[in-house]
């Protein structure tokens with residue numbers, strides 16, 4: 001399943017004026033010094049935030065061409081088609097861009113079990129910082145509480161010996 005696109009044009013509109021960028025209909029993204037855009041991905045049904053990632057020009061172009069989310073992996077330094085290994089492909093129902101065109105919002109439907117996180121959870125945001133403790137506590141004693149109580153899949157089964165992308 002999925003469209004195979006061997007090569008894509010990574011040329012986007014040039015940015016000529018504030019009015020064009022903010023009020024116009026040209027897609028003219030501003031990549032940062034590393035050539036990246038920030039991407040927020042939410043579940044199209046629930047609205048929950050699933051992950052935050054980055055795209056380079058090729059990832060953006062491939063996402064537009066295939067309607068499947070592609071990202072740039074900073075840890076592995078490579079283009080990353082989400083779900084290539086796990087099968088948990090993110091089908092893009094809507095792609096929005098922000099006012100100054102340096103951030104993308106993807107609203108997706110995730111294939112299979114609907115998990116999005118390589119740790120095995122539905123969302124990468126499966127923990128919250130405990131804000132119920134006394135105010136004024138040192139941040140070094142802040143604790144994380146789990147919002148998701150169980151993993152949807154076992155990463156060891158899905159990824160085997162593949163390197164874990166989390167950096168220490």
Ligand SMILES: [Zn+2]
Nearest residue numbers: 117118119124
């Ligand atoms: Zn994750």
